[in-house]
Amino acid sequence: MSTDPTVLAEAAAPDAERLLADLPPTPAVWCSGLRKRYRKQTAVDDVSFTVGRGEVLGLLGPNGAGKTSVIKILLGLVRPDAGEVLLLGRPGTDPQARARVGYLPELFRYQPWLTAAEVLALHVRLAGAAVPAREQRESLALVGLTDRAGDRVGGFSKGMQQRLGLAVALVARPELVLLDEPTSALDPIGRADVRDLLLSLKERRVAVLLNSHLIGEVERVCDRVVILDKGRVAASGTLAELLGQRELRLRLDEVSAEAEARLAAAGQLTHSGDSYTVTLPADQSATMVPDLVAELVRLGVRVHAVEPARISLEERLLDILRAGTGGDR
Numbered sequence: 001m002s003t004d005p006t007v008l009a010e011a012a013a014p015d016a017e018r019l020l021a022d023l024p025p026t027p028a029v030w031c032s033g034l035r036k037r038y039r040k041q042t043a044v045d046d047v048s049f050t051v052g053r054g055e056v057l058g059l060l061g062p063n064g065a066g067k068t069s070v071i072k073i074l075l076g077l078v079r080p081d082a083g084e085v086l087l088l089g090r091p092g093t094d095p096q097a098r099a100r101v102g103y104l105p106e107l108f109r110y111q112p113w114l115t116a117a118e119v120l121a122l123h124v125r126l127a128g129a130a131v132p133a134r135e136q137r138e139s140l141a142l143v144g145l146t147d148r149a150g151d152r153v154g155g156f157s158k159g160m161q162q163r164l165g166l167a168v169a170l171v172a173r174p175e176l177v178l179l180d181e182p183t184s185a186l187d188p189i190g191r192a193d194v195r196d197l198l199l200s201l202k203e204r205r206v207a208v209l210l211n212s213h214l215i216g217e218v219e220r221v222c223d224r225v226v227i228l229d230k231g232r233v234a235a236s237g238t239l240a241e242l243l244g245q246r247e248l249r250l251r252l253d254e255v256s257a258e259a260e261a262r263l264a265a266a267g268q269l270t271h272s273g274d275s276y277t278v279t280l281p282a283d284q285s286a287t288m289v290p291d292l293v294a295e296l297v298r299l300g301v302r303v304h305a306v307e308p309a310r311i312s313l314e315e316r317l318l319d320i321l322r323a324g325t326g327g328d329r
């Protein structure tokens with residue numbers, strides 16, 4: 001057997017490749033310990049999270065929470081004071097990673113003298129991608145701009161510019177897209193189009209990081225959510241984890257002390273007049289509600305109404321932000 005190191009290295013290479021191929025894919029986004037201060041202003045304070053391949057992650061938080069700053073740090077547009085970023089398994093600054101990332105900025109303005117088709121062609125060249133003209137036209141069709149392809153963008157409405165921005169973010173076949181408020185200027189139909197677009201990206205296993213104040217939209221399309229407040233991660237998790245608690249709203253009378261104790265044993269209880277609300281735990285069993293109702297009836301309670309309700313993401317977000325520590329930003 002040869003002891004020549006180059007021969008050994010060559011023999012080991014296929015094994016190493018096989019080992020690497022067997023490893024789970026690196027996340028689309030991995031960031032750890034991100035920090036950014038602007039003078040006395042802390043914009044981002046020890047932020048860490050990941051976005052899996054094909055996952056849609058919603059970044060939520062009030063104005064000034066640090067969402068855009070985080071997105072810009074991920075893209076290398078803002079230099080963090082601390083922290084590390086990997087995009088698609090490579091350092092965020094690596095051009096090979098950046099070429100596979102699409103980005104829709106929150107605020108942008110394209111060269112007003114170019115047509116929509118020219119803007120798209122320019123960005124294809126900037127990305128160094130070989131996207132045939134037919135596919136570029138398809139990207140414009142995807143955002144409903146087929147009829148405006150030859151028009152100069154200087155004459156576009158805000159919503160049309162945002163649609164074009166989306167086409168630019170998607171045209172070079174990215175594996176990861178970062179969308180900073182993609183629907184802020186869109187009409188309800190445009191918002192629904194973007195929702196469908198996000199779902200089709202998810203089907204194609206494209207990872208998406210979505211910053212949006214439209215919480216209903218985030219709730220419909222996102223697999224996971226990171227909530228930022230004052231630059232820090234205030235909460236994160238899947239929608240099931242964040243919204244796991246259900247409320248049970250009941251209208252009851254003739255509630256004895258024993259029946260009230262039974263209600264309180266089911267979960268946190270509040271009541272006003274004949275309306276009772278029980279916040280049920282996330283790990284409740286499937287028969288918990290019928291069992292509770294049967295027992296209330298056995299205890300002589302008259303049950304007028306039983307209405308299970310899931311806490312909305314908006315309610316949950318407000319709870320988390322109100323429970324925050326407060327203080328100056």
Ligand SMILES: Nc1ncnc2c1ncn2[C@@H]1O[C@H](COP(=O)(O)OP(=O)(O)OP(=O)(O)O)[C@@H](O)[C@H]1O
Nearest residue numbers: 038041042043061062063064065066067068069070
């Ligand atoms: N270039 C900058 N110079 C100085 N301060 C900045 C700069 N960019 C951001 N900040 C500050 O950092 C904080 C976070 O801003 P950022 O834009 O990241 O928040 P956001 O969550 O995206 O807000 P919004 O929802 O309003 O877009 C704010 O207090 C903002 O004033």
